[in-house]
Amino acid sequence: MPAVHPDVLKLLDTIRQAGSPTYESLPPEEARKAHAARARALQSPPDPVALVRDMQATDGGISVPVRLYRDAEPPPGSLLPCLLFLHGGGWVLGSLETHDWVCRRLAKESGGCVLSVDYRLAPEHPYPAAVEDALAALRWLAAEAGALGVDPTRIALGGDSAGGNLAAVLALMGRDGTAPPSMFQALLYPAVDLAVAEGGYGPRTPGMVLTAETMHYFIGHYLPAAADGADWRASPLRAPSLRGVPAALVLTCGHDPLCGEGRRYAERLEQEGVRVTALHLADMPHAVLTMDKVIGPAASLLSFVAAALRNAWRN
Numbered sequence: 001m002p003a004v005h006p007d008v009l010k011l012l013d014t015i016r017q018a019g020s021p022t023y024e025s026l027p028p029e030e031a032r033k034a035h036a037a038r039a040r041a042l043q044s045p046p047d048p049v050a051l052v053r054d055m056q057a058t059d060g061g062i063s064v065p066v067r068l069y070r071d072a073e074p075p076p077g078s079l080l081p082c083l084l085f086l087h088g089g090g091w092v093l094g095s096l097e098t099h100d101w102v103c104r105r106l107a108k109e110s111g112g113c114v115l116s117v118d119y120r121l122a123p124e125h126p127y128p129a130a131v132e133d134a135l136a137a138l139r140w141l142a143a144e145a146g147a148l149g150v151d152p153t154r155i156a157l158g159g160d161s162a163g164g165n166l167a168a169v170l171a172l173m174g175r176d177g178t179a180p181p182s183m184f185q186a187l188l189y190p191a192v193d194l195a196v197a198e199g200g201y202g203p204r205t206p207g208m209v210l211t212a213e214t215m216h217y218f219i220g221h222y223l224p225a226a227a228d229g230a231d232w233r234a235s236p237l238r239a240p241s242l243r244g245v246p247a248a249l250v251l252t253c254g255h256d257p258l259c260g261e262g263r264r265y266a267e268r269l270e271q272e273g274v275r276v277t278a279l280h281l282a283d284m285p286h287a288v289l290t291m292d293k294v295i296g297p298a299a300s301l302l303s304f305v306a307a308a309l310r311n312a313w314r315n
Contacts, residue, residue, distance in 0.1 A: 002254040005283040024217035035093040042291040043101040057140035065118040069107035081112040081154035081313035088161030090218030109306035123221040142180035156184040164190025168236040184312035192237040193261040195229030201257035210286035247275035254282035
């Protein structure tokens with residue numbers, strides 16, 4: 001078992017002493033409240049940015065709340081690149097607010113804009129509702145790019161955990177022509193295989209916020225039937241081919257039940273001819289990027305993601 005970063009050990013001890021309930025021990029509505037409270041407690045005050053604008057992305061009868069972040073006006077006559085960001089939370093938790101800090105920091109450091117998507121959550125809206133909303137938001141972004149000051153040829157996809165799952169699915173759809181094309185994907189400790197059997201998540205680190213039990217709770221709420229996990233739109237790792245998808249950054253954490261599938265996804269991308277940067281954080285837990293207030297390296301890791309976006313947009 002790899003060592004755990006000292007900041008993570010302190011956080012786990014604080015959670016243990018507080019007697020915080022696990023997400024899987026709560027009904028979804030209560031779990032959402034706990035998740036939102038934890039986000040407020042573990043994140044620094046949000047960065048001021050030049051523009052934060054709430055809008056509705058509409059496409060094909062679907063209307064999705066989105067939030068646009070921009071830290072600078074594009075030079076006259078030019079358009080900014082854009083990251084379509086999909087938040088994590090196991091398709092059950094999370095919102096524009098829980099990932100507001102992340103999106104502001106990415107907008108500030110990447111030099112582009114960020115469009116955050118408030119897709120519908122399970123179990124009230126099970127699979128494929130989140131996929132449909134993510135696709136509607138991407139189609140709207142591509143259609144409205146000029147009005148939004150966005151360069152439609154420099155749209156990147158990204159997200160953490162469940163959001164990384166949705167970003168990977170959109171990248172595959174873009175390759176196949178069923179979604180607007182994208183030119184980069186930032187997959188941050190993504191969930192890419194929802195058909196993992198009981199016991200299939202590998203070695204466990206005791207006390208982590210995300211465990212195998214938590215993942216089965218999320219998947220049980222998200223998928224109407226277990227057989228849906230074999231569909232690549234739920235489990236992009238099970239797509240017959242990854243060849244031809246956009247270049248990728250795949251970030252994985254050693255103390256994360258999703259570590260194995262994320263690393264396998266990066267390996268498949270490499271084997272199938274896709275440019276990929278695979279960054280493995282052996283001493284870190286799932287969701288590290290949303291814990292900058294208590295885990296020292298989190299901010300610099302998010303800066304790495306922003307730099308990867310800048311490099312992709314430059315090339």
